Amino acid sequence: MSNTTTSKKTPAAYNYVDSRVGFSAALKRNLRKVFPDHWSFMLGEIALYSFIILLLTGTFLTLWYKPSMTEVIYNGSYIPLKGIPMSEAYASTLEISFDVRGGMLLRQIHHWAALFFIAAMVVHLLRVFFTGAFRKPREFNWLLGLALLTLGLLAGFSGYSLPDDLLSGIGLKIASGIIQAIPVIGTWALYFLFGGEFPGTEIIPRLYSIHILLIPGAILALVTAHLLLVWTQKHTQYPGPGRTEKNVVGYPLLPVYTAKAGGFFFIVFGVTTLLGALVAINPIWLYGPFTPDQVTAGSQPDWYIGFLEGSLRVMPAIEFNIFNTWTFSPNILIPALILPGLMFVLMGAYPFIESWITGDKREHNLLDRPRNAPTRTALGTMSLTFYILLWIGGGNDIIATTFNLSINSITYFMRVALIALPPLVFIATKRICLGLQRKDLEMLLHGKETGRILRLPDGGFVEVHQPVSEAELPKLLARETYPVWELPQKVDANGIKTPHYHRQMLKARISAWWTKGDLPIPSAKEIQAGQHHAYEALEQASEFGVKPGKEEIVSATNH
């Protein structure tokens, strides 16, 4: 075999390029690189592919879009707006929608892809969080991912504003209101960003250069770094047969992974295109051109801004006057700037906080099952609850009109729920995780229950248990516990003060909280004993003429 391959002639074209680029060594190493297969690993792919779709369709849109706030009188083919004064930006968006063949399609694909881009990033982030994929050696990639999410949000918001329609203009007005509320520099920041007061004539051209140059350039650079790290560190994998911390089990890059990942790109693109063809999105011609003295009722931002909209809506009206000279507005600053800032800082710090609490500095390539890290999982669902509540709060007007509820009651409910619900969700999640762990433990020590009871000739009953299959066993064995840090002594036996006493105290307390309720890990001996016992019982049962199924063993219990 190897003889035939080596003796084959090198194709001339390959030789031509290789003698100038010298890529054979890299190809040899990488073409059969192994990637593990799991549906949840496709989430990041969706984000990547959506980004490529955005670059493609976005480039086309720039060919016709005019980033200008100069007033023109519309004279295109959309009759209802004929003769109406509007910005060139809005008019050119109408032109793309109604006068450029395929233009509407490009706009709609672009907008759908933007929604998917951010949604896929968020769900990917949740997958990475709940499976502990952010642990060493992947902390940098976690931070890169957060930066990408931030950039994605900015890209979304800046692009959303470009058509200069009434709906997106209101979004910009809100942004300007937030900026001018910043203490000390707010007015200056507003004037610098908008080139004077809102709306001015600068913001659309500026957002345009931010949207098509700065942000995509930064995203491209960070995505490259993100993928390079995935490449060199190799992908994580779920515990399973043959999978260890030191290997990676899956399909080779060529051909299977190429076909699957490449094919998946076309599927994401195809679905986005079909949505663009069939489901109208952001019909700016219905909203009309922007003017700062009008508004549409029930105005909603794109989904990813919803949590900020909700936090602004739910926040109570707190504002201070300082010496009658300065105005300080926590009612704007807390929900719009401090809260999202805090959310991102906490997310960024999380991998380091967790490893500080557990003391775990090892490399992890096998993913955690969420149940096996109960406190982390509970913190995750708790934060997610907070986020979703904010998001629901952002649609309080839609909820009120749809379900005929009082908007005031919804808002008051949200204010309470945002504080009360997350801790409850924390407790519930932790209990569920520990419950699931108990079930796993039960399976390890006694096998799976089948519900079959056999009566033996001597009158005894035995319960038939199915053994844990080979495929399941590694999953069940993957759980670990972390030791609790001991409470430090203030002064040791020799009367010397413990250094960093308070820090150690804090660490010990947090560690106790972190590991609270952890189930003991069964020793290898215990598991083996269980298995031996089961096999003995199986033999015993067969002596009585009971023929258990191929995959059944009989658990020892004689009732």
Next chain:
Amino acid sequence: MTNKFDINNTFDPDKEDQAPKISKEITTKLPTAAKGVDHYLRRTDTDPKAARRAEIQVATLFGASSFFTLVFLVSFVAIPREKKIAVSLIGVTGGQNLVLGVSFGFAILLIGIGAIHWAKKLMSDVEVVQERKEIKPADDVQQEALDAFRVGAEESGIGQRKLIRRSLLGALALFPLPFVVMLRDLGPSPKGELRETAWEEDLHIVTDITYQKIRPEDIPVGNLVSAMPENILEIQEEEQNLNERGKSAILLVRMRPEEIKSQQGPDWDYQGIVAYSKICTHVGCPIALYEQRTHHLLCPCHQSTFDLADSGQPIFGPAARRLPQLAITVDEEGYLIARQGFQEPVGPSFWERGA
């Protein structure tokens, strides 16, 4: 120290109390010897007919994709731009967008489905194992890298030659300054424009669409009119922007005079007509939802609610300040005019706003 513990990545079978990764003793006792990864043969692996069928399926998918691309090309030319098509479920839609989008969408999608079908049915589905290399290079490699760095640094003499080092650091710290300074002209310095609007004494109040002057009798009790100062279009023309529109917009509401509980100044209404800034004091959305019976005005953005019968005080939502009121009266011809400009800044808060 007892609270330090040692965690190894490898499972040590001698330590019984440690979590086993996969115990060899267990796995060998299981029904089938655990070689690690299971593999089941697919139909297409054993039955040449099934493999042939799969091959035809994949080729059909790719072929259909080509067909849809052709459909796209033909419809790009053939379907007139203004053609509307009625489709069940989605309603009347632009025919061109629909046909172009659906054909293009399937042309792309079918390539993807074909490729994945190919991978799943016909390509080898044997999972392979690759060992991970340790990410951290060996200690000697690390040392060599650091040594190279050290040698380089020594050869440059950056350590010893303080003069060069410091002057270079200084130059590098200063040279980005022009970039920062050039940002200065992003915007003018604020000169208190946020405090001012176009409103001043005797300025006529006009509607914001037809720019007609308004007589009190044009506004029936319970009605709400969006209005502007009469010179708004001139200002727009002169400044070439919409800034003034975003500040001077007002709302006129007529209620029965006895319904007015309070106002921001004595008799600032005219026969029950009150004028308030239309710009929300929260983050500046124009407010437009008026409830006749309660005289509450609701901002559609964040639901701040203001009571127009009670000095425009905020009664719900995130807005903390009342809506500024404009004192109005009529001129000798009976048209509504402003008695004076706004007495406080309109719109959202800003740092220098003060009381």
